[in-house]
Every structure is written in structure tokens, then in C-alpha cells.
Amino acid sequence: MPARPEAAITEDTSLLKELNRYMWGSGDYEAVAALVLKDAQALVADARVRPDHQVLDVATGTGNVAVEVAGTGATVIGLDLTPEHFDVARRRAAEAGVEVDWREGDAEALPFPDDSFDRVFSTFGSQFAPRHDLVAVELYRVCRPGGLVGLCNWTHEGWTGRFTEITAQYFPPQPPHVMPSMKWGDEAYVRALFEPLGGEVEVERRRADYPFLSVDALMEFFAANFGPWIVARRTITPPERWAELFAELRAMTERFDEGRGSTLVRPEYLRVLVRKPRAAAV
Numbered sequence: 052m053p054a055r056p057e058a059a060i061t062e063d064t065s066l067l068k069e070l071n072r073y074m075w076g077s078g079d080y081e082a083v084a085a086l087v088l089k090d091a092q093a094l095v096a097d098a099r100v101r102p103d104h105q106v107l108d109v110a111t112g113t114g115n116v117a118v119e120v121a122g123t124g125a126t127v128i129g130l131d132l133t134p135e136h137f138d139v140a141r142r143r144a145a146e147a148g149v150e151v152d153w154r155e156g157d158a159e160a161l162p163f164p165d166d167s168f169d170r171v172f173s174t175f176g177s178q179f180a181p182r183h184d185l186v187a188v189e190l191y192r193v194c195r196p197g198g199l200v201g202l203c204n205w206t207h208e209g210w211t212g213r214f215t216e217i218t219a220q221y222f223p224p225q226p227p228h229v230m231p232s233m234k235w236g237d238e239a240y241v242r243a244l245f246e247p248l249g250g251e252v253e254v255e256r257r258r259a260d261y262p263f264l265s266v267d268a269l270m271e272f273f274a275a276n277f278g279p280w281i282v283a284r285r286t287i288t289p290p291e292r293w294a295e296l297f298a299e300l301r302a303m304t305e306r307f308d309e310g311r312g313s314t315l316v317r318p319e320y321l322r323v324l325v326r327k328p329r330a331a332a333v
């Protein structure tokens with residue numbers, strides 16, 4: 052197992068994580084998560100989770116993956132930087148009649164021993180931690196030999212990647228140790244993160260479905276519910292620039308609209324399955 056990259060560990064990202072927590076804790080993430088529930092369900096089904104499995108859902112949010120996994124009878128921990136999500140997550144688990152162990156934690160420093168889980172998942176989550184090399188080492192480290200790391204990562208080219216890039220242009224640049232989240236949607240990049248660790252990587256480009264009555268309805272939904280947009284609106288300077296950013300995001304969204312009579316945006320993501328081989332017999 053390669054050592055954790057020490058150079059990256061020395062960077063102080065605590066303020067950034069406070070900001071991330073504030074951002075993801077704003078708005079109504081449960082409403083947004085409903086749009087990607089079917090993608091979480093497909094990942095869990097394809098990863099063949101069994102009732103005797105121990106499972107970790109990293110950056111669980113309001114628990115899309117964790118609740119689905121618990122429904123299979125497996126034992127699951129849902130971990131997130133933003134414990135503000137856990138009231139909703141607990142309610143969802145109770146409604147589904149399942150138990151999940153919810154834990155506050157950081158994808159860059161998972162609080163578990165090596166080889167703890169049969170499945171380690173993260174849907175549209177761990178890609179937002181700043182130091183990707185640390186995250187990959189951690190996801191892989193806590194996965195058992197013979198187990199699987201399963202990820203859904205938004206791509207740079209898709210709708211989510213476009214709005215991330217456009218929005219970033221209205222804010223000061225990130226420090227160099229904060230790696231761009233959408234790189235996780237690039238196949239060669241993901242292979243370069245996991246293959247040196249020994250992982251066998253399989254990827255597939257897939258698309259989520261965001262159906263709305265109109266582009267305006269989609270824009271209003273995200274402006275009202277989605278933490279990153281809410282925080283962008285609160286913090287942009289001067290405040291008038293929000294209207295400019297919103298107009299740019301709206302025009303971009305129109306270009307992605309595949310609906311006929313109503314709106315359908317289908318954000319692209321890279322689905323990644325990393326197998327951790329069993330140790331060779333000696």
C-alpha cells in the first residue's frame with residue numbers, strides 16, 4: 052500500500068472544509084438528491100451488495116446510497132463532512148425501515164482501519180474533497196481485498212461540469228492544492244489515481260435525468276434548493292453579478308435541454324468501479 056502523500060497532508064484545508072460544509076448545508080439538498088436517486092440505486096445493484104457485506108458510503112449527503120444499501124440487509128456507515136444532512140438522512144432511513152450508522156468525517160482521512168469494508172461507495176461526493184490523491188488512497192485503503200470501490204463522478208463536459216466552470220469564473224481562483232473536482236470525471240485521471248495502488252479500474256459514461264417543466268423551472272429549482280448556487284448568490288461581489296452569472300447558467304442550460312415540449316437535462320457522469328484484488332497466495 053503506498054504511503055499517504057505527505058506533501059498534500061501538510062496543506063491546511065480546514066477553512067476550505069468549513070466553507071464546503073456551509074455550502075452543502077445550505078438549501079434543501081434532499082430535493083436535489085432525489086434527482087440522482089436512480090443513479091445511486093443502479094450503482095448499488097450493479098455492485099452486487101450482499102446482506103453479509105460491510106459497506107461505507109463516503110460523502111453520503113442525505114443518504115441516497117446508504118439507505119439503498121441498508122435495504123439489501125448489509126451493514127452500512129454513511130459518512131459526510133456535513134452532519135447538517137443527518138436529520139434528513141435519519142428520517143429517510145426510518146421511513147425505509149432500515150438502520151444506518153451516520154458519522155461525521157472527511158473523505159481525505161477516513162476514520163477506519165485498513166481493509167474494513169466489502170464495498171466503498173461515493174456518488175457525486177468524494178470528488179468534492181480538495182486533494183484527490185489522498186481521497187483515492189483512503190477509499191482504496193479501507194476497502195477489503197476482493198472488494199469494490201464504486202463511484203459516480205460528474206464529468207467536465209456535462210451540465211454539472213459546465214455550471215461548475217462557469218460559476219468558478221465569478222470567484223477568486225482556488226489555491227493550487229485544491230484540485231478541480233471535475234477531474235474525477237476523466238477516465239485517464241481516475242486510472243492514474245487507482246491503478247498505481249493496484250486497483251483494477253472499469254469505467255462507463257452514464258447520464259442522470261433532470262426532467263422539469265421548463266428551463267426556468269429548472270433554474271428556479273436549483274436557485275432555491277442547491278447549496279452551491281445559494282452560496283454563490285449570497286457571496287458574489289458585487290451582488291449585481293449574480294444576475295449575470297444566472298443568465299449565463301440559464302443560456303448554458305438551454306443548450307443542454309433535450310426535452311420535447313418540456314425540459315430534460317441529462318448531466319453526464321463517469322461511473323467507476325475499482326476492484327481491489329485478493330492478495331496473491333504465497
Ligand SMILES: C[S@@+](CC[C@H](N)C(=O)[O-])C[C@H]1O[C@@H](n2cnc3c(N)ncnc32)[C@H](O)[C@@H]1O
Pocket residue numbers: 071072075084087091109110111112113114115116130131132133136156157158159173174175176177179180181
Ligand atoms: C453533491 S453532494 C452528494 C451527496 C450524496 N452522495 C448524493 O449522491 O446525493 C456532495 C456531498 O459531499 C460532501 N463532502 C464534500 N467534501 C467532503 C469531504 N472532504 N469529506 C466528506 N464529505 C464531503 C458534502 O457535504 C455533500 O454532502
